[in-house]
Amino acid sequence: SVQCKPRVIKETPELFQRFLGVLPPEDERKPHGARRTKHPAGVHWENRSLSSITLGDVAQLHANIGRLGHKTPANKVVTLISSMYNRARDWGLFAGVNPATGVKKFREVKRERFIQSDELPRFFEAVGEEQSKDVRDFVLLSLLTGARKADVISMRWEDMSLDRGEWRVPDPKNSVPYVVLLTLEAVAILRSRQPADEADSSEGKAIFVFPANSKTGHIDKPKKGWARILERAEISNLRVHDLRRSLGSWQAKGGASLAIIGKSLGHKTAAATMIYARLDQDPVRASVEKATAAMLKAAGVKGARSQPKARSRASASR
Numbered sequence: 001s002v003q004c005k006p007r008v009i010k011e012t013p014e015l016f017q018r019f020l021g022v023l024p025p026e027d028e029r030k031p032h033g034a035r036r037t038k039h040p041a042g043v044h045w046e047n048r049s050l051s052s053i054t055l056g057d058v059a060q061l062h063a064n065i066g067r068l069g070h071k072t073p074a075n076k077v078v079t080l081i082s083s084m085y086n087r088a089r090d091w092g093l094f095a096g097v098n099p100a101t102g103v104k105k106f107r108e109v110k111r112e113r114f115i116q117s118d119e120l121p122r123f124f125e126a127v128g129e130e131q132s133k134d135v136r137d138f139v140l141l142s143l144l145t146g147a148r149k150a151d152v153i154s155m156r157w158e159d160m161s162l163d164r165g166e167w168r169v170p171d172p173k174n175s176v177p178y179v180v181l182l183t184l185e186a187v188a189i190l191r192s193r194q195p196a197d198e199a200d201s202s203e204g205k206a207i208f209v210f211p212a213n214s215k216t217g218h219i220d221k222p223k224k225g226w227a228r229i230l231e232r233a234e235i236s237n238l239r240v241h242d243l244r245r246s247l248g249s250w251q252a253k254g255g256a257s258l259a260i261i262g263k264s265l266g267h268k269t270a271a272a273t274m275i276y277a278r279l280d281q282d283p284v285r286a287s288v289e290k291a292t293a294a295m296l297k298a299a300g301v302k303g304a305r306s307q308p309k310a311r312s313r314a315s316a317s318r
Contacts, residue, residue, distance in 0.1 A: 135225030
């Protein structure tokens with residue numbers, strides 16, 4: 001029998017398009033996902049053959065993206081390139097060395113910011129003063145559901161069961177649908193946004209919870225509204241995505257298990273939920289204070305808690 005040589009895909013775009021063909025199809029409700037495939041990272045490789053791209057090329061690309069402050073996207077680009085070349089080898093379309101193998105990725109620091117206890121009163125007051133109902137409701141639903149902002153702005157009435165207090169998120173980040181359990185507060189906000197005529201929703205006139213006269217049919221991320229809220233609340237370094245982390249963090253503070261937190265946030269892996277194990281410092285503080293008290297007691301030394309409070313200068317001078 002005659003053994004045919006594997007057909008070689010000569011140019012990178014051809015491989016990229018074939019690679020996209022085996023990925024799960026993009027949900028039309030998530031146009032932001034399609035835009036991600038148009039990352040300008042590989043724009044200079046459009047006329048390059050697969051075999052001409054080297055480890056040095058990929059390492060330089062990785063470094064260039066990281067130099068712009070985008071370390072996580074830089075790492076993801078390397079992962080994407082590696083996956084594409086591995087798939088090409090599996091298909092018998094490429095027999096060379098994967099150029100992404102050996103690229104040292106940046107160390108990624110997981111963001112741990114969430115709304116603190118002293119910030120909550122100012123935050124809710126600022127949200128209440130917001131004039132735009134869309135912005136108010138978007139922010140509160142983001143906080144109360146812990147859902148990703150892309151899922152909140154594209155909420156559909158057909159995915160809601162307000163009587164059961166459930167929202168079935170059809171296509172979240174990990175492509176696995178999950179159910180968000182809606183609190184009474186979240187249901188109240190949603191009911192206030194329901195179309196006056198139930199028929200409007202069933203006939204498709206009111207598809208989205210946050211409708212807008214836009215290409216997508218729903219609102220976009222309210223960047224200006226979010227900025228107004230933070231300015232009024234005098235809160236800095238807080239992002240919309242931190243609202244999602246805030247729900248999980250307060251669940252942890254309330255003693256919820258990591259499994260429960262992960263299920264409520266739709267996490268696919270336990271590793272994604274591990275961050276909440278270290279965000280709540282109260283148990284750690286209590287343990288340290290207990291150990292300190294035990295050591296001081298064993299040493300026969302009085303601790304700060306047993307010391308009388310220092311008098312103020314005014315009272316001392318009387």
